[in-house]
Amino acid sequence: MRSLLILTAWIAQVLICFYYVRLLPNASVRCIWVLAPCVILTYLTTYDLPQRSMSSMLLGTYCWFASIRLIHWIVMSPNHYNTLVPYVRRLLWMFLPVVSCTEDYRKQWPIHNDFLMSALKITINHWLYRWLLSCSGSDSYPRLLMFFTFAVTYTFFSDFVSGIIRLVTGDKYRHTTTINFPFLAHSLRDFWGRRYNQLVSSVFRESIFQPVRQCLSSATLASLIVFLVSGLLHVHLAWLAVHDLQVALAAMLFFVIHGVACVIEAHLPFRLPVLVSWLYTQIFLLLTASLQIGVFVKAGSDFFPDNAPLFFDQKWIPKLPVPNFCPK
Incomplete structure (x- = not known):
């Protein structure tokens, strides 16, 4: 019953934002009307979810996505959608x-690659x-690498769904690429922009980076704000996972470091050789990974079962x- 009430409240928020809040002339007022209910609803949706649960973190992510979309469409770009159907469909x-x-x-x-990739990923993932x-908890570098590979191969189902969609639609549509060979990333910007978690990247690019860059006329500030918001999102997810402030702050530090590193990359007056750049990227990711995923690897038997x-x-x-x- 409680879940149904919360879902109804989210639907009401979406409709109220479109039919009423969007039409308010003052952006600050629109922001309050969008942000306050979204924060409250996100809290009510997630405050008593099971800890160390990937489904809990996924639900929290969806709450953030909905909130970010509404802030973009209602506060920053109120004329982005003038009819309800495309507004809801995009949400x-x-x-x-x-x-x-x-x-x-x-x-x-080709279509068969989706199914082959799905089969390969599910085999490696399992x-x-x-x-x-079978291993006790540890955040050693080999164990972090194992967990990251486990995480990126977890997308086997989206590859399978993509193949089905392509078959059903005559190869006109597909599931968006979720993970695009992150181990081939030759820079941090390549990793975050093209390789890793493209669903999150798409939402953040459309609803944070592009409108903020247009507003501030600065790609650098827009990039930093994207990483800041991503950090706040992962602070919340870390809190949902373990209710540990230190872990949550470590997640924030991870995204601050990567945001600054991406900005530095963008302003370098020279380009590293491709092989050197690839090696630097992979080492940098590995050295900082414990800030973000170390808590799950260290949890071991408290997380995986x-x-x-x-x-x-x-x-x-x-x-x-x-x-x-077990790798030490």
Whole structure:
């Protein structure tokens, strides 16, 4: 009953914002009318969710996405949508992020690649999960690398869904690319902008970076604000995960460091050789990873048993042998 009431309140907030708040002439007033209910609803949605649960963090992320979208469309760009249907459709896009499938994409990535990638990812993902499950908690660099690989291969289902969408629509549409080979990132900007978590990147680019850059006429400030908001989001997610202020602040520090590093990258008067740049990027990511994901790796048996990947118990999925040692 409580969940239904909260969902109804979110729907009411979306409609009130469109039909009433959007039409208010004062941007500050619009901001209050959007932000205050969104903060309250996000709190009510997430305050008693289970700790160390990926589903809890996912729900918290959706609350932030909805709030960010509403701030963009109602406060910063009230004329962005003048009719209800595209407004609601775009808001719901985060639940099924479908995009057009271009001719270039079809040539570079045939439909069967989606299914092959899904099969490869699910095999590796389940293998790493069983390996992590057998190990005690540790935030060593090898263990961080294992967890990150587990996280990026967790997107196997979106690859499968993308293949299905392409088959059903005659290759006209696809699921947006969630993870785009992050281990190939040759710079931090390449990692955050093109490689990692493209759903979040799309929302932040459209609803934070672009409107802020237009308002402030500064790509640098817009980039820093994106990382600041991302840091605040992950502070909340870290709090949902463990209710530990130190862990939450570490997550904020992670995004501040990466935001500053990306700005420095953008203003370097020279370019590093590709191989050197790739090596620097991967090392930088690994050295700072513990600030963001260390809490989950250290939790070990307190985290992994309750966060089994999809289809983990299915016997038809190949099971690679788990090594009988744990990286220190």
